[in-house]
Amino acid sequence: MLPDLPAFLLVAAAAAVACRFAGYVAMRWLPPSHRLDAALRATPLAVMAGITAMALAVGGMTEALALTLAGVVALVTRNDVGAAVAGVAFGAVLRAFGL
Incomplete structure (x- = not known):
């Protein structure tokens, strides 16, 4: 540590x-406004984009493949949590096989 x-x-x-x-x-x-509402709705996406961009910049092929799978799962199923779980699980499997 x-x-x-x-x-x-x-x-x-x-x-x-x-x-x-x-x-x-x-x-x-x-005061409530359409601009504030749009900003609040966009914040989670901005945070996830920052996290994934950092993972891609630092990581290698394993991270790129896992993020690609997570993106595809998110587009197909419209389930963000399921896509994140699928991406993490796929990354873990790839790491287990030495990639």
Whole structure:
């Protein structure tokens, strides 16, 4: 374990909690609008795009194949959670076979 790992985890957890509470606080003062609604709907997609882009940049063929499968499953089934589970499972199988 890295010596800085507990500090990193603590900072990441604090940032996650702060972001969660900031949403509730902001919604108290921001008037509802179509632009705000669109921004709130786009946030999960932006987060997932950032995560997958980082995985593709750092990873190799295994990550690319797993993300491709997850994308195909998401398009075919329209089930994001199922697609994520399928991608992770496929990546684990590929890693188990040494790819």
